[in-house]
Amino acid sequence: MSPPALPSTDLTGSNSAAQAQADARRIYVTGSRPDLRVPMREISLQPTRGFDDRLTSNAAVRVYDTSGPWGDPAFHQDPTRGLPPVRQAWIRERNDVEAYAGRALKPIDDGYLSATHAQLAAQQAGFPVSGLRSPKFSPAGRCAPGPAPSHSWPMPGAA
Numbered sequence: 001m002s003p004p005a006l007p008s009t010d011l012t013g014s015n016s017a018a019q020a021q022a023d024a025r026r027i028y029v030t031g032s033r034p035d036l037r038v039p040m041r042e043i044s045l046q047p048t049r050g051f052d053d054r055l056t057s058n059a060a061v062r063v064y065d066t067s068g069p070w071g072d073p074a075f076h077q078d079p080t081r082g083l084p085p086v087r088q089a090w091i092r093e094r095n096d097v098e099a100y101a102g103r104a105l106k107p108i109d110d111g112y113l114s115a116t117h118a119q120l121a122a123q124q125a126g127f128p129v130s131g132l133r134s135p136k137f138s139p140a141g142r143c144a145p146g147p148a149p150s151h152s153w154p155m156p157g158a159a
Contacts, residue, residue, distance in 0.1 A: 026065055026072065035089070039065040039072065079125075097136040 023044045028037040045058035069075040069083060091097055112118040 027062070029062075033090070039067075041065045091136070096142045097138055099134045099136050102135040 024041045027040050027042045029040055030036065031038050040062045041064075043061045043063065045061060047055040047057050049055055065071055070077070107113065107115050107118040110118060112121060
């Protein structure tokens with residue numbers, strides 16, 4: 001009896017990539033809240049052939065899907081619209097942060113050396129590359145969840 005054939009090792013992706021997608025599907029697992037959906041890939045496994053030549057089925061394996069919203073066929077796939085603000089409702093419910101106008105954006109905030117570089121990048125991208133959402137802060141006496149800062153920043157409006 002010969003061992004089962006191994007999958008193709010074709011590195012061009014002509015067969016292996018298509019087979020990998022066919023054997024996996026995107027699912028969502030409910031997180032710590034009903035509106036929190038954690039993306040997972042459920043990978044179907046081939047049956048295992050035993051020494052007695054009998055096949056034993058294997059349960060599917062779930063792994064975390066790191067592709068973000070781009071891996072979701074229902075996602076709009078339009079980079080000009082940005083990512084959905086999925087945490088916005090949770091942040092508002094905590095009632096421990098407030099939005100503020102913030103300072104004017106500078107090219108260096110987005111990694112550009114000058115306004116000319118930022119404008120060129122925006123033209124090449126075909127859409128504005130920054131400034132879509134307002135910043136937030138925790139008012140005095142409140143502490144937003146997260147790691148404690150090792151420094152103290154002045155809050156807007158603080159004297």
